[in-house]
Structure formats: structure tokens, C-alpha cells
Amino acid sequence: MRLMVVSNRLPITVEEQKGKLIFHECAGGLVSGLSAYLDSLKGSSFTKSDYIWVGWPGISIEQKMQDELTTKTLSEFRAYPVFLTERSMEKFYQGFCNKTIWPLFHYFPSYTVYDESFWLHYKCVNKIFCDAVMQVIKPGDVVWIHDYHLMLLPKLLREEMPDIPIGFFLHIPFPSFEIFRLLPMKWRSEILGGLLGADLIGFHTHDYTQYFLRCVLRILGYENNMGEIFLSDHVTKAETFPMGIDFQRFYTAAGCSEVQKEKEQLVKTLSDCKVVLSIDRLDYTKAIINRLQAYEVFLEKNPQWHKKVILFLVVVPSRIGVEHYQQIKKQIDEFVGKVNGRFGDVGWTPILYQYRFVPFHPLVALYAVSDVALITPVRDGMNLIVKEYIATRTDKTGVLILSEMAGAAKELGEAIIINPNNIQEIADALKEALEMPKDKQTKVNEIMQNRLMRYDVVRWADDFIRQLLCAKDEQKKFNAKLLGLSVKEQLLKDFKQAPKRLIFLDYDGTLVPFTRFPQMAKPSEELLKILKELSKNPTIKLVLMSGRDKDTLQSWFGALNIAIVAEHGVWIKEKNDNWRLIKPLTNDWKPRIRPILEMYADRLPGAFVEEKEFSIVWHYREADPELAYLRAKELTDDLVNFTANIDVQVLQGNKVVEVRCAGVNKGIAAMHFISKNNFDFMLAMGDDYTDEDLFKVIPGTAYSIKVGMTQSYAKFNLLSYIEAIRLLEQLVGK
Ligand code: GDG
Numbered sequence: 193m194r195l196m197v198v199s200n201r202l203p204i205t206v207e208e209q210k211g212k213l214i215f216h217e218c219a220g221g222l223v224s225g226l227s228a229y230l231d232s233l234k235g236s237s238f239t240k241s242d243y244i245w246v247g248w249p250g251i252s253i254e255q256k257m258q259d260e261l262t263t264k265t266l267s268e269f270r271a272y273p274v275f276l277t278e279r280s281m282e283k284f285y286q287g288f289c290n291k292t293i294w295p296l297f298h299y300f301p302s303y304t305v306y307d308e309s310f311w312l313h314y315k316c317v318n319k320i321f322c323d324a325v326m327q328v329i330k331p332g333d334v335v336w337i338h339d340y341h342l343m344l345l346p347k348l349l350r351e352e353m354p355d356i357p358i359g360f361f362l363h364i365p366f367p368s369f370e371i372f373r374l375l376p377m378k379w380r381s382e383i384l385g386g387l388l389g390a391d392l393i394g395f396h397t398h399d400y401t402q403y404f405l406r407c408v409l410r411i412l413g414y415e416n417n418m419g420e421i422f423l424s425d426h427v428t429k430a431e432t433f434p435m436g437i438d439f440q441r442f443y444t445a446a447g448c449s450e451v452q453k454e455k456e457q458l459v460k461t462l463s464d465c466k467v468v469l470s471i472d473r474l475d476y477t478k479a480i481i482n483r484l485q486a487y488e489v490f491l492e493k494n495p496q497w498h499k500k501v502i503l504f505l506v507v508v509p510s511r512i513g514v515e516h517y518q519q520i521k522k523q524i525d526e527f528v529g530k531v532n533g534r535f536g537d538v539g540w541t542p543i544l545y546q547y548r549f550v551p552f553h554p555l556v557a558l559y560a561v562s563d564v565a566l567i568t569p570v571r572d573g574m575n576l577i578v579k580e581y582i583a584t585r586t587d588k589t590g591v592l593i594l595s596e597m598a599g600a601a602k603e604l605g606e607a608i609i610i611n612p613n614n615i616q617e618i619a620d621a622l623k624e625a626l627e628m629p630k631d632k633q634t635k636v637n638e639i640m641q642n643r644l645m646r647y648d649v650v651r652w653a654d655d656f657i658r659q660l661l662c663a664k665d666e667q668k669k670f671n672a673k674l675l676g677l678s679v680k681e682q683l684l685k686d687f688k689q690a691p692k693r694l695i696f697l698d699y700d701g702t703l704v705p706f707t708r709f710p711q712m713a714k715p716s717e718e719l720l721k722i723l724k725e726l727s728k729n730p731t732i733k734l735v736l737m738s739g740r741d742k743d744t745l746q747s748w749f750g751a752l753n754i755a756i757v758a759e760h761g762v763w764i765k766e767k768n769d770n771w772r773l774i775k776p777l778t779n780d781w782k783p784r785i786r787p788i789l790e791m792y793a794d795r796l797p798g799a800f801v802e803e804k805e806f807s808i809v810w811h812y813r814e815a816d817p818e819l820a821y822l823r824a825k826e827l828t829d830d831l832v833n834f835t836a837n838i839d840v841q842v843l844q845g846n847k848v849v850e851v852r853c854a855g856v857n858k859g860i861a862a863m864h865f866i867s868k869n870n871f872d873f874m875l876a877m878g879d880d881y882t883d884e885d886l887f888k889v890i891p892g893t894a895y896s897i898k899v900g901m902t903q904s905y906a907k908f909n910l911l912s913y914i915e916a917i918r919l920l921e922q923l924v925g926k
Contacts, residue, residue: 347389
């Protein structure tokens with residue numbers, strides 16, 4: 193097995209200098225984390241250290257140099273470059289990624305740009321990535337796609353290679369429905385559909401996972417069962433995997449000689465002052481200005497700390513040229529000047545400010561000399577810096593002040609957790625942190641270190657890949673039930689050879705798709721033609737088994753003169769005969785039940801009640817899916833309690849809750865036909881929970897087929913009604 197990592201950026205950046213290609217390693221959480229994981233694969237049992245990384249190499253170069261670059265990156269870094277033009281990068285990366293998805297998913301709707309050309313380039317670049325993956329993918333590969341740049345890729349790839357395990361991990365927050373729905377309908381549906389192409393979709397926190405599932409329900413109408421979503425052709429799972437760091441790398445680096453040297457230098461500069469560290473990429477989501485304001489308030493209120501504390505502010509340049517980033521850079525510069533001017537003097541600069549990228553060893557030294565880490569984003573997918581800070585505290589001292597809006601706060605609850613919008617709270621937290629006794633510091637840091645050590649980045653990635661493989665295995669078991677070519681051929685052969693044949697067909701969902709309202713699902717001329725062909729043959733007994741009322745069935749299929757079962761087995765109509773009840777039934781319970789269903793329909797816009805002779809149905813296909821889901825559960829509970837002493841059954845089906853007379857079902861109705869004759873061939877097709885009764889009673893030699901990908905007693909599955917019709921066409925010899 194080979195792991196294929198796909199991300200917007202490769203772990204290397206390529207530069208062209210005087211016609212020569214120069215390679216630099218990239219920094220950043222994703223790259224360093226995944227690199228540690230890929231290194232760890234060398235001893236792993238389920239991969240043999242084989243991997244390849246697909247992504248943009250950080251440069252747009254002429255066609256003639258692309259081959260050379262590809263050869264080099266492949267042989268030296270196992271990296272396969274995806275080439276994008278500057279214009280594509282501008283519209284895709286600077287545009288849709290940085291100006292649409294990034295602000296929106298970080299709850300900055302007022303910064304979000306909705307530009308159709310950005311979207312079109314986003315789609316186009318996702319397609320280019322798909323083509324690039326197709327160039328290098330091999331059977332047996334496992335694909336792991338990363339982050340918001342490539343949300344359409346899982347689906348595109350599945351269309352090309354349905355059998356490849358595809359995982360997707362989102363590194364930024366997934367927003368709540370109210371935010372996500374701000375995207376135009378087409379974009380938001382396509383993004384969700386794109387993600388659902390994966391077999392496993394990972395998020396940093398439980399909240400993000402839940403928000404995603406909620407958007408899938410509200411926008412696409414798919415419910416989930418413990419994070420599993422059953423789609424027409426596969427099952428997808430959404431799950432939480434909080435990303436860890438390479439703990440040992442930071443822990444051991446803290447003691448290495450390079451870091452010691454850096455530390456000595458720093459200690460000289462910082463004299464005897466306590467150090468508060470703030471380090472972030474320049475980004476409005478990091479709310480750097482808030483912590484500067486809080487530091488100012490802290491100095492104002494705590495003159496005893498003057499000349500005894502320094503805020504070491506590192507801002508790492510990012511997205512230079514984007515409007516909002518330039519603005520906040522200016523604000524930070526001005527604020528630092530203001531605070532230093534107001535409180536500083538010859539021997540003390542309250543804020544040491546660096547606007548630059550810090551190499552690894554100086555970064556670890558900075559973590560190691562800082563008494564407090566002040567990290568207060570207003571929104572952050574995870575934030576690995578805080579984990580790195582804790583990991584470098586080998587003597588277990590140090591205090592972390594962390595925003596509750598960072599994903600990391602869910603795991604590091606022992607830190608001082610603050611709300612980044614409450615300046616006073618941050619200022620108070622600074623005082624508390626600076627004055628915290630050492631024994632308390634070591635106690636909480638020990639807990640956090642143990643957690644970070646255990647769930648490090650290797651464990652995180654390992655967990656993800658293992659679950660992805662499990663999901664795919666489950667799916668394979670499921671796929672094994674799909675009616676394959678050879679079984680289909682055998683079925684057709686058996687059908688042709690059998691002198692007496694019996695076919696049971698469900699209607700809605702099996703022969704026609706579901707529609708907004710039941711009366712809209714009329715049979716087409718083509719379908720009627722196929723059924724007529726089958727029914728004309730005297731050696732075929734065709735039985736249409738539906739949950740619909742007999743009058744509707746009569747008006748749609750009466751002219752065909754076939755056997756029909758209505759209301760899930762209540763009514764039976766033999767060929768050339770009249771409708772009759774399968775057994776004596778009463779419906780005196782209906783006046784007591786109907787008001788309950790009506791009350792629930794009144795409480796849920798879009799829901800309505802359908803009354804049949806011996807059953808009542810509460811439909812909610814058109815209602816708000818989220819509320820409907822809750823109401824349907826509530827209603828079922830109510831009905832089950834209320835009907836305990838009444839001879840009825842309560843069933844939750846496909847967007848319906850149905851109450852019907854007990855002791856009748858499609859299985860019992862089927863027996864009526866099966867027992868009458870010795871059939872040599874039997875076929876039953878259905879998509880609904882009511883068809884399970886049918887599948888249970890038909891003989892083991894029969895072909896039972898569930899339409900759709902859900903679990904069933906049926907022997908085989910077909911993906912959709914389209915395939916069911918195709919099979920019928922083949923039976924009639926088309
Ligand atoms: C996303 C999400 C999520 C930063 N500055 C320097 C430097 N770094 C390294 C850190 C850390 C990484 O970059 C930053 O990690 P973050 O977690 O803050 O965020 P991103 O990677 O930008 O972005 C984020 C993350 O993905 C992982 O899923 O946590 O929420 O936005 O590893 O050490 N490294 C060095 N010098 C720097 O100046 N050497």
C-alpha cells in the first residue's frame with residue numbers, strides 16, 4: 193500500500209535562479225506534522241514506507257522546465273508537482289481560498305468575497321489536481337487529501353477511481369450552518385457534495401464535525417447515524433481527529449546545544465524580566481491587536497510589573513499584499529509604538545517586536561525562555577503553536593493563556609482559558625499567569641504534556657488512516673452485495689429457463705424516484721410499457737406491492753391488469769379480480785391517532801398527513817430536515833406509548849412515520865401468492881423498510897434485491913431505481 197498525500201502546497205518550495213531550480217523545505221503545521229508521520233511509516237505494518245506527496249511547488253514555471261522539475265522532486269522528495277498558472281493561483285488561491293473560504297469559515301462574513309470567477313477557478317484547479325493525481329495513482333494506493341483548498345477533489349477522484357480509499361481532513365474550522373449557508377446555493381451544495389466523495393472526512397473538534405453533519409442534513413437532506421451518511425453509491429463517515437504535534441521533536445530539541453546557545457543569547461537581551469510570548473502568523477483571525485490591548489490594560493493596572501515583564505511579540509509574515517493583512521500589520525506597528533512610548537524607558541522596552549519568520553532552533557529557544565505564552569485567536573482550527581510551547585517546557589514550568597475559540601482549547605482545558613473579545617479578562621489572565629506558583633504550573637503542565645505525548649501527530653495520522661481503511665473494508669463488504677455482472681447473468685439465465693416465474697415489485701423508490709409530494713410520482717409511459725410486457729407473458733406472475741392506497745394504484749395500474757397489493761399488504765387485487773381485504777381489519781383506532789399526527793404536522797411546516805383506509809402516514813420530506821428529524825423521533829415515541837394497547841404498528845420509514853393495522857405486511861401478502869403455486873423463479877425488489885418483511889419470507893433460492901445502499905435482508909443491492917428499471921428491461925429482452 194502506498195499513501196498519497198494531496199495538499200495545496202508541497203512540503204518543498206521551488207525557486208528559479210538564473211535558470212536553475214533551487215529547493216527549500218516548507219515550514220508550517222501540516223508539513224512538519226505529516227512529515228513526522230511519513231517518517232514513522234518506515235516501521236509500520238500496514239504501509240511499507242511508501243508514499244508520494246502531490247501539490248503545488250510554489251512556483252509557476254515555463255512548460256519546458258516542468259519535466260525537469262517533476263523528475264527532480266519525484267526522485268529527491270517523492271513529491272509530484274501540480275502546475276498552475278499565475279492567473280489560476282490568483283483567482284483560486286488568493287481569491288476563493290483566501291478571500292472566500294478562509295474568512296467565512298473563520299466567522300468573518302464581512303471580509304468574505306463572493307466572486308463567480310473565483311469559484312470557477314476553484315472548480316478548475318480542483319480538476320487540475322484530480323488530473324495530476326490520476327497521472328501518478330496506482331491500484332492499491334490510499335489517498336489523503338488535505339484542507340479547504342481541495343474540497344471538491346474527493347468527489348472528482350471518486351468518479352475516476354471508486355475503489356480507492358479517499359480520506360479528507362479539514363485543518364480549519366467547519367462553520368455553523370448559519371455561516372456556511374451564506375455561500376450561494378450552488379457553491380455550498382457542490383462543496384458538501386465534493387467532501388462527501390471521501391470515505392472518511394476528518395475535523396479537529398467534535399463541534400466542527402457536528403456543524404458539518406448539520407449542514408449536510410440541512411442543505412442536502414442526508415441524515416447520519418453516528419456520523420455515517422448513506423449515499424446512493426457509498427457510505428461516508430465524518431469523525432473527529434484532533435491533530436497533535438511531533439512531541440518528541442520539540443521536547444528533545446529544548447535540550448539540544450543549538451537551542452541552549454540561542455537561549456543564552458535571548459536571556460542576555462531579556463535581562464531579568466519575565467517573558468510573555470506571542471507568536472502567530474499575521475492574520476485577522478489571530479486577534480493580535482486584542483492581546484496588545486490587554487497587555488496595555490495589564491500595565492496600566494499593575495505598575496508593580498513595570499520593568500519586570502516583556503511581551504515578546506513575533507508576527508510571521510503571511511499573505512502579503514492582501515488588503516486586510518496590510519491593515520492589521522499597520523495597526524500592530526502603531527500599537528506597539530504607542531505602548532512602548534507610553535510605558536517604556538531607557539532600560540526597559542515593554543514590547544519586543546519582530547516581524548519575521550523564525551527558524552526552528554530559535555523558535556524552540558523562544559518557547560523555552562518564555563514564562564507565559566499568550567495565544568488568543570478569535571477563531572482557529574486547532575493552533576499547534578500552543579501545543580509546541582507546552583512540549584518544550586521540559587522542567588514543566590510555564591503558563592499557557594489560550595483562547596476558547598481555538599480548537600486546541602478542547603484538549604488543553606488546564607490552561608488559562610480566556611475569551612479573546614474580553615480585554616479585561618485577558619489582562620487579568622496575564623496577572624494570574626505571571627504570579628502563578630511554580631507547583632501549580634508543573635501540575636497542570638504535566639497533565640497537558642502527557643496528553644500531547646500520547647496523542648501526538650503520528651497517532652493522529654495513524655488513527656485517521658486506520659479508520660479510513662476500516663471504512664473502506666466495510667464498504668467492500670457492502671459492495672460485495674451489489675448485484676454484479678455474473679450474478680445478473682445468472683439471474684437472467686434462471687429467469688429465461690424457468691417455466692413459472694413470480695416477480696414482486698415495490699413502487700416508490702424502487703421503480704420511480706421520490707418526489708416532493710406522493711401524487712407527483714406518476715409512472716412514466718416507459719415504465720408502464722415494461723410492466724405491460726412482463727404482464728402479457730402468461731408464465732410470469734407480476735405483483736406490484738406498494739404502500740399506496742388502492743385507488744391511486746388502481747388509477748395508475750388498473751389498465752395493466754396485474755396483481756396489486758395496496759397499503760403494504762392490507763388490500764390484494766388478483767389479476768382479473770376485484771380488490772379485497774387480506775383479512776378482516778378494523779380502523780376504529782384512526783380517529784384517536786389522526787389528531788396526534790395532525791398536531792405534529794401543524795408544528796412542522798411542510799409536514800402533512802395522508803390517510804389511507806387502514807393506515808395513516810405523517811410525511812415530512814418537504815419540511816426543514818433538522819427539525820423534522822427531531823419531530824419524527826418525538827412523534828414515534830409518542831405514538832409507541834399511545835398505541836401500546838391498540839392493535840397497530842408504528843413504523844419510521846423514508847421521510848414518513850406510519851401507523852397501520854398490526855398483523856398485515858408485505859411478507860404476509862407475499863405468502864398469499866407464493867403458496868398458491870410452485871414457482872421455479874422468484875424475484876423481489878424493494879427499497880423501503882416495509883420490503884424487509886417481503887425479503888424475510890421469500891425462499892432462499894429467490895433473488896431478493898434491495899434498491900439503495902442500506903443494510904437489508906435482501907441478498908443483493910442495486911444502487912438506484914435506474915438500475916432496477918434496467919434489470920426489468922433486460923428481463924423483457926430489451
Ligand atoms: C492550519 C490551521 C491548524 C509558525 N511560525 C513559525 C513557525 N510556525 C509553525 C509552528 C506550527 C505551525 O507553523 C503553525 O501551526 P498553526 O496551528 O498555528 O497553523 P497553520 O499551520 O498556519 O494552519 C490551524 C493547523 O492548520 C494544523 O491543522 O492548527 O488552526 O489554521 O507548527 O511551529 N515555525 C517556525 N518559525 C516560525 O516563525 N520555524
